[in-house]
Amino acid sequence: MDVAHTGSAEQAAPSPATSMEAEVDDEIQRATEHTDASVDVVALGEQLLGTWADVRRTARAFAARPELHDIPGLTLAEQRERVLAQLHILATEGEVNRAFPAEVGGLGDNGGNITAFEELVSASPSLQIKAGVQWGLFGSAVLHLGTEYHHRTFLPDIASLTVPGAFAMTETGHGSDVASIGTTATYDEATREFVINTPFRGAWKDYLGNAGLHGTAATVFAQLITRGVNHGVHCFYVPIRDADLEFLPGIGGEDDGLKGGLNGIDNGRLHFTDVRIPRTNLLNKFGDVDEDGTYSSSIDSPGRRFFTMLGTLVQGRVSLDGAATAASAIGLAIAVTYGNQRRQFTAGSDTDEEVLLDYQRHQRRLIPRLATTYAQTFAHDDFLVKFDSVFGKPEPTDEERQDLETLAAALKPLSTWHALDTLQEAREACGGAGFLAENRLVGLRADLDVYVTFEGDNNVLLQLVAKRLLADFGARFTGAGAGVLARYAVEQAADRAYHGTGLRSLAQAVSDFGSIARSVHGLRETSAQRELLTDRVESMVGSIAARLRPASRLSKTDAAVLFNSQQNELIEAARAHGELLQWESFTRAVDAAGDPGTKQVLVWLRDVFGLGLIEKHLSWYVIHGRLSPRRALAVTAYVDRLISRLRPHAQHLVDAFGYSEAHLRASIANGSEAARQNEAREYVESRRASGVEPVHEKALRSRKHR
């Protein structure tokens, strides 16, 4: 530990303003006796690589290849061409079919597949997402919603990129509410074909990657109608362009044009007028129509069938969680490196300017975000393991799938919002230099912007998590009121989009808060943090449930109004739940760390994360009597102290993410700033030494005054 950084801070501890503040200060002082610790960067780096460390290492080395990198400033057309070419490199050399079953040349390795994909974000988010469209959405729809015929017929050309494809689910009129899409696929017994139609402008497929230019086929989601009955949304394989990339008869479309980012992807719109496809192009794993038009499905309930189909596509959210976390790590690696080299203003010295990261505010801006990024890295690995275990089973249960989907709905919003927040703070922390494209931060942020609303709008996803929490709450308290409540919540959710049950159960009832947070040491305890974080989720859900109880006595309209009055709080409860999950993962990772010095630093970092969450919601803890005002004051003081303690380790902690210059590619983070500082300092020193440096008017005046 670099004593120079913290020694003097301990020495000149702030003098208190009030007696309560004074007591808290003293106590913090005693509780944070100086402890030596150092980070084993290599070992920590290995831990951060996670369960599929080897796959991640290989994929990261692959992502370092210059031909896969974004080039800022290309035209829209050039960007799209470049990314398409990169996609072909990937198809040839990238093991894109890692998740495919062995019979079509894959490895059946779901966790490794996502691991490899998400690493592409360091090369180019456009490449990551275009690859995701081709193999993670278009290909996965064929894989998971189709059967052996489709696998054999379509997957090889999808894997090789012979057929670039669009995943045609979203419509201009319907994003999150997939069940309500307007496109229809009506079975015609006479010709044994489905007839695809877009009945009005709002039913045009929209925002589809590969639809603007390159796609020659699409997996089209449409209301399946046969014999006068609408069996709900199903997916169909539909060729859309010929070899010259002209639309096939009955198909039209538009380019979505320039976007706020991800411009290497040709998003576009598609519409269908009496487009006929063979009956066998229905991806029929969960629902089929025989030649005479009879519908059949292995899943009786239309609602459950819908959610099962959509649930197979959860991997998009898994990879976004990983990619967003990687982007946050890259942004912090750039900003922390620069903050450790860039000097501005003198403070305690007459001549030496301070390194930015020595300023308390700068630390407050970057180190808590570093803590959150660590939490997310560990939570993502747990998420990947869960995903791999569910997708590795031939027939996962509904509960397993739903647990996974709820986990995805909790983690993806938090990590994608965190990426935008972190990349923005990193860019601001680098000042004007952060705004230059050559320093990566603005481009990454622009590309990641849409991660918060695609593959499930973050607010919609969190609401689903909240409904699940309510249902679990209802299931535990099977009194009449709660039962009604739970039923209401489930109905709401089941009618709508991705739904799940069987979430990590709410913590054991927290019976006794007398024991915790009685001292600063108390706040540091893992068990105290767990109790505080868990109790808040549980209490929020319980409180909302009680407010919703009258819903059973109300009309459908009034019940909806009542539910709406709790929507904001519901989403906040879901966020608290997601944060708790991240904290739990971080805590497990701390336990798993081998090297004692590293473990110590990780404990501090986990505490910054955990106590930072408590600080963020401090009013809740005080209002609800979980923390006394005095304890609440101690939270902030203690977080401040931990941050200054972590400051000397900040560079090691970002270095442990393991990104090289080939991944960061920011000219402010490659040492040139330090070189410039040294050059300037040497110039001034040599001038001083040779006596040619002019004296400053200020110095002259103060001499006169003496």
Next chain:
Amino acid sequence: MDVAHTGSAEQAAPSPATSMEAEVDDEIQRATEHTDASVDVVALGEQLLGTWADVRRTARAFAARPELHDIPGLTLAEQRERVLAQLHILATEGEVNRAFPAEVGGLGDNGGNITAFEELVSASPSLQIKAGVQWGLFGSAVLHLGTEYHHRTFLPDIASLTVPGAFAMTETGHGSDVASIGTTATYDEATREFVINTPFRGAWKDYLGNAGLHGTAATVFAQLITRGVNHGVHCFYVPIRDADLEFLPGIGGEDDGLKGGLNGIDNGRLHFTDVRIPRTNLLNKFGDVDEDGTYSSSIDSPGRRFFTMLGTLVQGRVSLDGAATAASAIGLAIAVTYGNQRRQFTAGSDTDEEVLLDYQRHQRRLIPRLATTYAQTFAHDDFLVKFDSVFGKPEPTDEERQDLETLAAALKPLSTWHALDTLQEAREACGGAGFLAENRLVGLRADLDVYVTFEGDNNVLLQLVAKRLLADFGARFTGAGAGVLARYAVEQAADRAYHGTGLRSLAQAVSDFGSIARSVHGLRETSAQRELLTDRVESMVGSIAARLRPASRLSKTDAAVLFNSQQNELIEAARAHGELLQWESFTRAVDAAGDPGTKQVLVWLRDVFGLGLIEKHLSWYVIHGRLSPRRALAVTAYVDRLISRLRPHAQHLVDAFGYSEAHLRASIANGSEAARQNEAREYVESRRASGVEPVHEKALRSRKHR
């Protein structure tokens, strides 16, 4: 008031979870009896136009001209060419010399000048900022730092854009810390010239608009050295390129290349090697060198001289505050309009989907930001009036200048951060459509990103405000400790960048909190909000001052460490102060509103802003005993209630900003969304009416079950 929107919410009020929550709910219920109100959009619009309403109206009409608009997707070179051409239109038709004195053809109208400039943001932020570089920085440096010779010699060509120029202050090595720049201007008595030099790479001028391509001259800030003495930073007029846009001898540079936004501006770097300019090119209003090299200045103190020179450039911050607020208003106009048309998910009905803005969460995302944008609009007008009055004086006092600078340092950070936050929330609230360039939000946000770090980094500015607050605090409590403290704070600030004194004095001591917040009605009272907001600023400053008191006994290094330990809290105190100023402006505007219905709605909106601030810092109020837990709970409940009450007025409130389609230019806000919704609905209805709509499998099943 549209009863349909709020009536049912009042009817189905949430049922309480705990007895405290129950009491609060009941009380809120009683306190917010249904009140009719409606907005007079025209009258409110007039009020929002502010003191220079006519100038603003004219400038806004000018900004509606298509040839002044950004075109997304142009190459870097095309964008720069386009904006340069727009700048010529402005030079010809735009009254850009409105602030210039009459003798060089201007009107001496400072307030109107800024008003007109900031309206350009709706056409193109690049145009706004490039105009700001040319006339607001480069031209203003000549105007405010030069004397009559410079005005006559240089201003006409600057006004006509015959000479596009760069404002060469920032260096690669020094941004916010202008006093420490490395470029030198050494007087050579032999030739009666200044010799400009960039002694090392870190001293290159950097991030300068017009320096990349178009500038043929620059106002260069450099350390003035004569007769072996460095008299500190002064400004020099330096030709940099010839008529063919080739660099003049001794001058070199680089293009800053692509940025995160504002790519219509050719930012670049400049360096100087023995570049000679006539002695008379020193802009000599505040410091001069005579032919034999003797330095003279009307301002004795080098520190005060420096701050006076820099203080003349405050108008950049005025216009950024206005432009950022305008951009927020535009973003909200787009998102609220779309949110009032876009439907997604059914809730209380079997068939009709809900308009997005009827969802509580959506309201929570947009309406408080609308309240803040109103607060900023009114605060900006007060700021403009203050600016105009100070700059209208031939010789404003130091105190007047410093008050103005402190106001700028308080408001510019808040409004520019708010713009990024609001444009981002608006873009997310519009989902994928918000991410398309054609809907403006992403482009505006990208362009405004750099507003938070240029013309004074937001964190640095807030720290200056905080130091001023500390100094004022010290001046009021002239005890030994506080005196030392104040001196320390002033020294810190005076050594550094923009400094001011004489700030709007901290509120009268808040003696009795027993009277306020005793009921929900209490929270609504203007006086209660004022007391709560003022008390927090005052208490935070007092608490920090007490903690800093030991600084006088410490070494310079230890005092710096102590000061640093309070930096984060200092910045938060400054933010609280800025928020209070905004709240005061909003409150004055409410009083000034004529129409009773409009006034009522503005009161609700002001309450959302004021109570929203209290909610944001709720833990402070509870921990420090200003609000009981019960009152604290009421704050959130009351904000929720106010938001739902404002919901029916949201469209009127954004319409009152007065932007037309020519300013919004977002295809999602021009009614096409509503048209699509209607088309879809009519299609389904006509199919139902004619009996060709297929029955849904779900409906069949529930029939069977009956």
